[in-house]
Amino acid sequence: MSKPETPEPPSREITPEPHYLRRREFLRNAGLGVLTAAATGVGLVRLTSGGPGLARAGQKGTPAPEPQPLKVLGRYSTDEKPSRYDDVTHYNNFYEFGTDKTDPAANSGTLKTRPWTIAVEGLVKKPLTVDIDQLLKWFPLEERIYRMRCVEAWSMVIPWMGFPLGDFIRRVEPLGSAKYVAFQTLLDPKQMPLQRTHILEWPYVEGLRMDEATHPLTLLVAGLYGKALPNQNGAPLRLVVPWKYGFKGIKSIVKISFVDKQPKTTWSIEGPSEYGFYANVNPAVSHPRWSQATERRVGEFERRKTLPFNGYGDEVAQLYAGLDPKTLY
């Protein structure tokens, strides 16, 4: 019998069988533990980083347009630093496309903004239906940099492109009996998928008093940052009323009517105790669920004080003279 090349190890160095088995068991347990950890972790992250009203991760958006040298600011523009283009176009409330802030950017591709017509109805001398491209030739577009204060206590600064709603109103000549202007968003569940649900009463409707509508600050907007309005921001035409909470700025308008009674507005139908017709920005009147005293400017860390009428009090406060501002929520 030849000697084995490697001598058998002394018996004290041989792993005893129970230890050897325990090592396998240890490896198996470690593997199962890691699997459990991974499954739990991934499951939790997926489950909790979305949800209604819970914005999802920031996604890579469309690249910002070249920063343009600011022209001479009109008298109504703020000189505050505009919010990032990516934030303006990827942090939106547009429930027709989803309730997450990032849903509108992700889902609004289904909206077809050409051809698009806007009907002008009601107490008006010239009822008409006008094509959007025709309408945009009626008035020169101008840039207005406005603060935008959301009722949810965040804010942005947005360089809009638009024209005063007042110019449009004077052109279509409402009758003397017209006291309010009512607006309506497109109703088409094929293009606006969440209109198949009942999370709000569709179509979205908004309204303004005639003097609010003709105030020079009030804009019909067709663009932002010098470009056509992205779908998620309310293409092809939306309303901007900078001294009111953002939800007054109805998007993707298809109808403008002149009426003699205060029109219904979507959020006051949904929660009359939380959202009124006027919705003037007012730090002194809390939302029932949160304070409106301060706001966070998107992209900033510190909160800032919310200003009455969103800082446009000098221009608009006289519209509400004699009315209790606390009733104007």
Place this chain on the structure above:
Amino acid sequence: MPPRRPPVPWLKPGLFAGALIPLGVLVWRAAHRTLGADAIAIGLNQLGYLALVFLMASLACTPLKILTGWTWPIRVRRMLGLFAFFYGSLHLLTYVGIDQQLDWAVLWGDVTHRKFMIVGFLAFLCLAPLAWTSTDASVRRLGFARWKSLHRLAYVAGVLAVVHFIWRVKSDVRVPMTWAAILAALFLIRIADSVRTRRRKRARELVAARSVDVGTPG
């Protein structure tokens, strides 16, 4: 004989590590500024949602055992409950310290005037004593019966947390309502089980009583 070891030794460490992963992801994304436009609101929402999920998971342990007979859910229940308290605390601290930046006037208004905030805060207050008395020593000190009735507060916290979530969303209540339905189902399972147990016990007592009547030797 080898020392007695739990039959699934990998479960607790695995769950523990997995439960910390969302926090790690959140911190990483916050540090790299990929949380989106309003990062604080997003972090705040996610921490609150994590607290709710862990609370629901801890409440699901007993019903799961009732339905399946498995015993492992009971062994991870304490850990799940403590994670609910952990994420609930981070949610509250983020709101107070980072979102509101210690604006005491606003915070005082929250707990005195806004029912949405009040129910959330009450849910946290329910969890605090449960975390405090989560040790084996506490069970011994209180006695099992008292400890058990104290820990029924977890269900109260569950109801409050779901109401807080429903009031949090503006109009689309589908997801919070799903959690409300889950909570109701968990309640039903426990109620059905306790009815069944009581009935069985009474049947046994009846049989025992009858045996005494006819004088059958025990």
